Structures are given as structure tokens and as C-alpha cells.
Amino acid sequence: MNEVTFTKGLESLNGSSLDTAAKTKKTQNPESFGNMLTRSLNDVNQLKLEADEAVANLAAGKQKDIHATMIALEKADVAFQLLMQIRNKIISAYETVMRMQA
């Protein structure tokens, strides 16, 4: 569970098909949505790794503060829930686009 694997897929989503549209936008807006999403995914992953480490340290007796571990877990939890909300929004947008054919 060390790496969120679907970041790779996001990069390809960002790459080819929306290329021309993205390039025209890039002049005013240097960061594309895909990049931003990838970056926030990495941030969430980082928080999760920190939480993992905090739990391991507490179990090993390196960390004496229970609350520091709990706060690391809470941070990871809230960040992940935010990520899930973004994912839900993306999926529902995708489904809306797919229903357009009918």
C-alpha cells in the first residue's frame, strides 16, 4: 500500500485526447486539472504514509504521544474523504457525459 497506483492512469487521461484544448488553456493557466489532481493525490498519499509511520512508531514505542498518532490518522482520514468527494464528482460528471448519447 505504498503508492497510489492510479496516478499513472490520470496522467494518460491528461495527455492525448484533450491535448489541443489543454494547450490553448495552458497559456493563461499553467497548471492543468490533471496535474493538480495528481499533486493532491500525492499529498493525500503522503499524509497516509505519515499516519502509517505514526502508528508504527507508537506500536514500537518510539512515539510516546498517543494524541500525535491520532491526529496524524485524523488528517489522513479527512484528506482521504476530501479526495473521495472529488472522485465522486468526477465520476458523476463522467456519467452525465455518457448519458448525453441517448
Added chain:
Amino acid sequence: MDFFDALHISSTGLSAQRLRMNLISANLANINTTRTKGGGPYRRKDPVFAAQAHEASFREMLGNRRKELLKEVAVVGIVNDSRAPIKKYDPMHPDADGYGYVSMPNINLMEEMVNMISATRSYEASVTAIQSAKDMALKALEIGQ
């Protein structure tokens, strides 16, 4: 991120109160201690807390001056209580002086108990602050559902 700032500041409060609780435990445990490394009876210990600016990166400081007003708590020192030791008459005690008096730590059990309740309640308050900050963040995530 502001939400994490709230968590971090509350976390310093939790650490401070935990240290205070440790000192109260030490004071209670040493209520009858007549020998210390420096000589004389045990002296009651108190923590000194100070408000210090919440650590933020320089860019954040420049971008948002309100951050300077965010203060977290830091333990800047532990001081010995200056009250004189209690003299107790006990000639059989190995630490008794020439007149048969023993110097006992000047620790008031009631006072320590009240401090302990205060430390516990302050700790609970910080935990409640953390929970409220988290509830606010989760409420914000419910927007648009």
C-alpha cells in the same frame, strides 16, 4: 492548510497538558521524598507555558499576516516551587538533623488534586477543539451531496 493548523495548535495544547500531568504525578509520587541528588527534600515542580507563534513557512507568513496572531503553546521551562520545606519532628528518621527534625517536601495534596482536575479538563477541551475542527471539515465536505 488552515484545518491542519487548528489540529496542530490543539496538539501542542495536548502535549503541554500531558507534561503538566506528568509533573503532578511526580509531585504526588514524591510527597514524602526526603533525599534528592542536589541534597534536601524533593521540591514541587511547576511547568511554565508560553504562547509562541504557530510555525509556518516564510511564504505563508508573507501571504497571510494573520498567521502571526495564531499562537500555539510551548513549555519554556520547569520551575521548582520556592516554598520552604516542612519541618517534621522525627528523631528516628535517617535524614533527621541534629535537633531531630526532618525536612519534608511542601506539597499540598488538595492543591495537586485540583491541578490534576484542571489538567484533565484542559486536555479534554483541546480534544473537543480537535473534534469540532474535524466536524467542521466533514460538514464542509457534505456541501454538494
